[in-house]
Amino acid sequence: xxxxxxxxxxxxxxxxxxxxxxxxxxxxxxxxxxxxxxxxxxxxxxxxxxxxxxxxxxxxxxxxxxxxxxxxxxxxxxxxxxxxxxxxxxxxxxxxxxxxxxxxxxxxxxxxxxxxxxxxxxxxxxxxxxxxxxxxxxxxxxxxxxxxxxxxxxxxxxxxxxxxxxxxxxxxxxxxxxxxxxxxxxxxxxxxxxxxxxxxxxxxxxxxxxxxxxxxxxxxxxxxxxxxxxxxxxxxxxxxxxxxxxxxxxxxxxxxxxxxxxxxxxxxxxxxxxxxxxxxxxxxxxxxxxxxxxxxxxxxxxxxxx
Amino acid sequence: xxxxxxxxxxxxxxxxxxxxxxxxxxxxxxxxxxxxxxxxxxxxxxxxxxxxxxxxxxxxxxxxxxxxxxxxxxxxxxxxxxxxxxxxxxxxxxxxxxxxxxxxxxxxxxxxxxxxxxxxxxxxxxxxxxxxxxxxxxxxxxxxxxxxxxxxxxxxxxxxxxxxxxxxxxxxxxxxxxxxxxxxxxxxxxxxxxxxxxxxxxxxxxxxxxxxxxxxxxxxxxxxxxxxxxxxxxxxxxxxxxxxxxxxxxxxxxxxxxxxxxxxxxxxxxxxxxxxxxxxxxxxxxxxxxxxxxxxxxxxxxxxxxxxxxxxxxxxxxxxxxxxxxxx
Ligand SMILES: Nc1ncnc2c1ncn2[C@@H]1O[C@H](COP(=O)(O)OP(=O)(O)OP(=O)(O)O)[C@@H](O)[C@H]1O
Ligand SMILES: [Mg+2]
Numbered sequence: 205x206x207x208x209x210x211x212x213x214x215x216x217x218x219x220x221x222x223x224x225x226x227x228x229x230x231x232x233x234x235x236x237x238x239x240x241x242x243x244x245x246x247x248x249x250x251x252x253x254x255x256x257x258x259x260x261x262x263x264x265x266x267x268x269x270x271x272x273x274x275x276x277x278x279x280x281x282x283x284x285x286x287x288x289x290x291x292x293x294x295x296x297x298x299x300x301x302x303x304x305x306x307x308x309x310x311x312x313x314x315x316x317x318x319x320x321x322x323x324x325x326x327x328x329x330x331x332x333x334x335x336x337x338x339x340x341x342x343x344x345x346x347x348x349x350x351x352x353x354x355x356x357x358x359x360x361x362x363x364x365x366x367x368x369x370x371x372x373x374x375x376x377x378x379x380x381x382x383x384x385x386x387x388x389x390x391x392x393x394x395x396x397x398x399x400x401x402x403x404x405x406x407x408x409x410x411x412x413x414x415x416x417x418x419x420x421x422x423x424x425x426x427x428x429x430x431x432x433x434x435x436x437x438x439x440x441x442x443x444x445x446x447x448x449x450x451x452x453x454x455x456x457x458x459x460x461x462x463x464x465x466x467x468x469x470x471x472x473x474x475x476x477x478x479x480x481x482x483x484x485x486x487x488x489x490x491x492x493x494x495x496x497x498x499x500x501x502x503x504x505x506x507x508x509x510x
Numbered sequence: 511x512x513x514x515x516x517x518x519x520x521x522x523x524x525x526x527x528x529x530x531x532x533x534x535x536x537x538x539x540x541x542x543x544x545x546x547x548x549x550x551x552x553x554x555x556x557x558x559x560x561x562x563x564x565x566x567x568x569x570x571x572x573x574x575x576x577x578x579x580x581x582x583x584x585x586x587x588x589x590x591x592x593x594x595x596x597x598x599x600x601x602x603x604x605x606x607x608x609x610x611x612x613x614x615x616x617x618x619x620x621x622x623x624x625x626x627x628x629x630x631x632x633x634x635x636x637x638x639x640x641x642x643x644x645x646x647x648x649x650x651x652x653x654x655x656x657x658x659x660x661x662x663x664x665x666x667x668x669x670x671x672x673x674x675x676x677x678x679x680x681x682x683x684x685x686x687x688x689x690x691x692x693x694x695x696x697x698x699x700x701x702x703x704x705x706x707x708x709x710x711x712x713x714x715x716x717x718x719x720x721x722x723x724x725x726x727x728x729x730x731x732x733x734x735x736x737x738x739x740x741x742x743x744x745x746x747x748x749x750x751x752x753x754x755x756x757x758x759x760x761x762x763x764x765x766x767x768x769x770x771x772x773x774x775x776x777x778x779x780x781x782x783x784x785x786x787x788x789x790x791x792x793x794x795x796x797x798x799x800x801x802x803x804x805x806x807x808x809x810x811x812x813x814x815x816x817x818x819x820x821x822x823x824x825x826x827x828x829x830x831x832x833x834x835x836x837x838x
Contacts, residue, residue: 294737307728311750352833392515
């Protein structure tokens with residue numbers, strides 16, 4: 205397979221700086237690179253404020269990137285967007301949002317919410333049939349179409365959000381913490397649904413979360429983000445079997461263990477970049493294997509591997 | 511499958527009953543008509559509108575017909591006069607007999623120039639309602655458009671537009687109103703224009719504040735990622751969500767405009783004689799309040815009821831347009 209078909213999304217050295225005033229700006233994302241293989245799930249983890257949402261929103265062009273390249277199916281979408289490129293992006297990338305209440309307009313009926321992505325000049329009957337089909341696909345009855353969002357539970361609303369995202373038949377779906385507002389059993393249902401849709405339609409996910417255990421379950425590849433930089437990325441096994449970066453290790457050590465006998469002995473590792481003398485700006489991307497990348501200096505890499 | 515979460519035990523979700531898919535306006539009317547207060551208020555408003563249109567035709571008098579021989583007659587209504595009220599007596603003298611109008615009936619009495627007050631009242635309601643409605647409409651259109659644009663686009667345009675509003679707000683409303691009315695010379699048109707110009711800044715600020723909040727919500731972001739046009743985002747995603755506060759403001763601005771017109775009548779800048787408005791009628795009656803209390807009481811009571819009705823209608827409308835108030 206050639207690279208153009210293999211990688212649906214290639215992000216190179218993406219930066220997103222928000223200007224606060226003339227002198228200050230927030231470097232929400234500061235030089236991040238990753239690629240996502242078609243049909244796979246890329247999990248993006250990191251603490252609150254590390255820039256996960258910003259990456260997702262920049263990829264889908266809710267924000268224009270400060271600099272860097274974003275390639276979708278080999279087409280450059282990083283710079284100024286022409287109307288044509290914008291349409292190309294809209295047709296192929298969709299988003300599922302975090303807050304199941306806020307992401308649905310409380311004044312619109314479900315049918316109109318789900319149909320929003322369709323060309324509005326589609327004939328009414330055809331449009332409605334398509335909406336019913338999506339609703340049924342995500343496990344909601346077509347009877348729900350005439351209701352308003354507040355009449356649903358959080359899990360049902362998130363299903364509506366998924367139906368809205370898949371109705372235009374996108375290739376890549378950015379799921380920004382789309383399950384963190386739901387309770388455990390509902391999270392499982394929604395994740396199962398997303399997995400089924402993936403096998404059915406060959407979807408690719410950029411799955412953003414701060415909960416490493418859920419990311420471990422759903423992702424093929426994982427990127428660990430901290431302070432706007434990708435400190436480590438690789439396949440699920442690279443990250444969980446062979447974590448190198450102390451931040452990754454600290455995140456993994458924080459996952460509670462389901463075994464009540466070992467859980468009390470679990471040691472959470474503290475991570476404090478300045479105290480450990482780690483300056484991200486000095487590090488460069490180092491590949492341990494084809495897939496496994498760590499952001500480090502020569503010296504750091506040696507001590508971490510040893 | 512090993513790859514999936516499995517549920518230990520699972521019961522079927524309670525069966526859902528289908529919801530009728532009625533169009534928006536039908537739902538709105540259904541909810542509105544369930545609100546008794548709002549329906550009564552609406553009926554009262556309708557009655558006033560009918561009076562304003564048809565009143566002068568049925569009264570048999572004109573609003574400006576002066577007849578000094580029938581000055582200051584108290585109200586007299588056929589039928590009801592037998593109950594001992596509205597029988598044309600002042601003290602215990604029947605003023606109608608005394609002045610030689612034994613066969614006439616003036617439902618609301620006459621004023622100091624002998625004009626029929628019922629006819630004048632109907633004309634007054636007409637003018638006050640027109641002033642109130644049009645200036646509220648102007649207020650809403652200008653305020654919403656200004657606020658939406660200012661809030662949604664932000665940045666430089668927002669900065670300029672807000673400074674402009676602040677400058678306008680810095681000048682006391684009364685000064686603007688009085689100056690404009692003098693420049694445009696008193697009359698209904700100039701009062702409407704002035705009212706529209708004086709009130710919209712408050713609406714614009716409210717709309718802008720709400721727009722700033724709403725444009726960051728996830729459903730607006732979702733619309734953007736779905737490729738929805740800016741105009742549609744403004745009118746389908748943002749505007750419906752601030753409609754309820756705009757309606758409340760608009761309904762409050764109708765009484766506001768009528769009051770302002772009444773005030774202008776008080777200082778002599780209102781509707782010029784012989785035309786009448788609710789405000790000028792109350793003002794005229796007020797001058798002989800102790801001798802002929804009916805001249806002021808009747809328009810004042812209707813004025814108060816009208817304000818009340820408008821406020822109740824506004825509340826009912828707001829609830830009816832808000833689907834989150836609706837249950838399955
Ligand atoms: N529009 C904006 N203007 C200015 N600063 C912003 C903006 N959006 C995000 N930021 C800043 O960028 C940083 C990254 O924010 P982001 O929302 O991407 O974090 P996150 O990783 O998604 O966190 P969370 O897990 O809490 O959602 C934060 O410090 C935030 O304050
Ligand atoms: Mg976020």
